[in-house]
Amino acid sequence: MMTAVHPMPRRGRFTAGMLLGLSFFAGAAQASDDGSIKAGREAAQSCASCHGDKGNSNNPAFPSLAGQPAKYVAAQLTAYRDGERENAIMSGQASGLSDQQIEDIAAYYAAQERKVASPAGEGSELGADLYHQGRDEVAACAACHHSEGHGNQPAGFPALRGLSADYVAQSLKGYRSGDRDHGQAEIMIPLAADLSDEEIDALAAHIASLD
Ligand code: HEC
Ligand code: HEC
Structure with a gap:
């Protein structure tokens, strides 16, 4: 009842919810630390033509991958491979990747420093x-x-x-x-x-x- 009259407590409610979410996800965090950075560097060589050197892209059409969480990159690659995230270019790129190669590539990109050359x-x-x-x-x-x-x-x-x-x-x-x-x-x-x-x-x- 009180939240209906004060805008601030509403905002507070979202923040509190998010903090709960954060601690929950942080607890489940280390899930995809199984990749090898070295093997990932090899497997990611063909990706550099679009995603840039060490995953820092200069082309607005290709998202930078440097510094992305391993868990995020692994989930996206798996989704492209399995047809859950639809993109003609990336489904082709991901189609031949094994689960281990995906973990390796994800570990490699997570370890790279993200650089923003020129904010638009x-x-x-x-x-x-x-x-x-x-x-x-x-x-x-x-x-x-x-x-x-x-x-x-x-x-x-x-x-x-x-x-x-x-x-x-x-x-x-x-x-x-x-x-x-x-x-x-x-x-x-x-x-x-x-x-x-x-x-x-x-x-x-x-x-x-x-x-
Ligand atoms: C409670 C945490 C949370 C909040 C708040 C949140 N995000 Fe996200 N966001 C995520 C997660 C987790 C993902 C990855 C989802 C997935 O697996 O596809 C994500 C993914 C994204 C992506 C996709 C990035 C990519 O590379 O394709 C964009 C863009 C984004 N969020 C923008 C926003 C914007 C804008 C807001 C505020 C309006 C916002 N997010 C609020 C957690 C959050
Ligand atoms: C010919 C250009 C091209 C090549 C080569 C390429 N990609 Fe992509 N990649 C893209 C495009 C375009 C997107 C955005 C697709 C979309 O909108 O879903 C993308 C998206 C991604 C994403 C999702 C990023 C995000 O923020 O959600 C990942 C992860 C990814 N690529 C990894 C790779 C890997 C790993 C390789 C090498 C095995 C690779 N890509 C090769 C063009 C390319």
């Missing part, structure tokens, strides 16, 4: 506000993805800095439509379900401006 654009005030504060029904992105977009390796929450606005908007729409429903997507789906196109574009512009 001037960002968005609405996007920055949503990112840091959230709103009713939309938890603050910063709570999980870090205020500067570094993500959270132990929890498996991906880094967002260095991703292009187009790619971020496409990812958010994938969660909103439910097309991306594998891995830990159940965390993103309810958040994205409530976002308008305008909010998605604003968030994407803010994220693309992070350096």
Whole structure:
């Protein structure tokens, strides 16, 4: 009853929920530490033409992989391979990978330093506000993805800095439509379900401006 009159406690409720979520996921964190960085470096040689040297991409169409949580990269590669995440290029790239190669590649990228060469654009005030504060029904992105977009390796929450606005908007729409429903997507789906196109574009512009 009290929360209906005060906006702040509502926001507090989301934060508390997220902290609970964080400690839960941190507990289950070390799941994919079975990969070999050295073997992963070999297996990832063919990926550099698109994803860049050591996973730092210079092309907005290809997401950077450097510094992404191993658990996140492994889940995405498995989903491309098994047809759960649809993308013509990546399903071809992942089709021949064994589970062990996926673990190795994920360990390799997780160990690389993420570098953002040139953040794009001037960002968005609405996007920055949503990112840091959230709103009713939309938890603050910063709570999980870090205020500067570094993500959270132990929890498996991906880094967002260095991703292009187009790619971020496409990812958010994938969660909103439910097309991306594998891995830990159940965390993103309810958040994205409530976002308008305008909010998605604003968030994407803010994220693309992070350096
Ligand atoms: C010809 C270009 C190309 C090559 C080569 C390529 N990728 Fe990709 N990769 C892409 C594109 C485009 C996307 C975005 C696909 C989408 O929208 O789902 C992507 C997405 C990914 C993602 C998901 C990233 C995220 O943030 O969710 C991972 C992981 C990935 N690639 C790993 C690899 C690995 C490992 C290899 C080498 C075995 C590889 N890629 C080779 C183009 C490429
Ligand atoms: C409670 C934690 C949490 C919050 C809050 C959260 N995210 Fe996420 N986010 C995740 C997780 C976990 C994933 C990986 C989901 C998966 O496995 O596909 C993710 C994935 C993403 C991706 C996909 C990245 C890629 O490389 O394709 C984007 C973009 C994203 N989140 C943006 C946001 C934005 C914008 C907000 C705020 C409106 C937000 N997230 C709030 C946990 C969170």
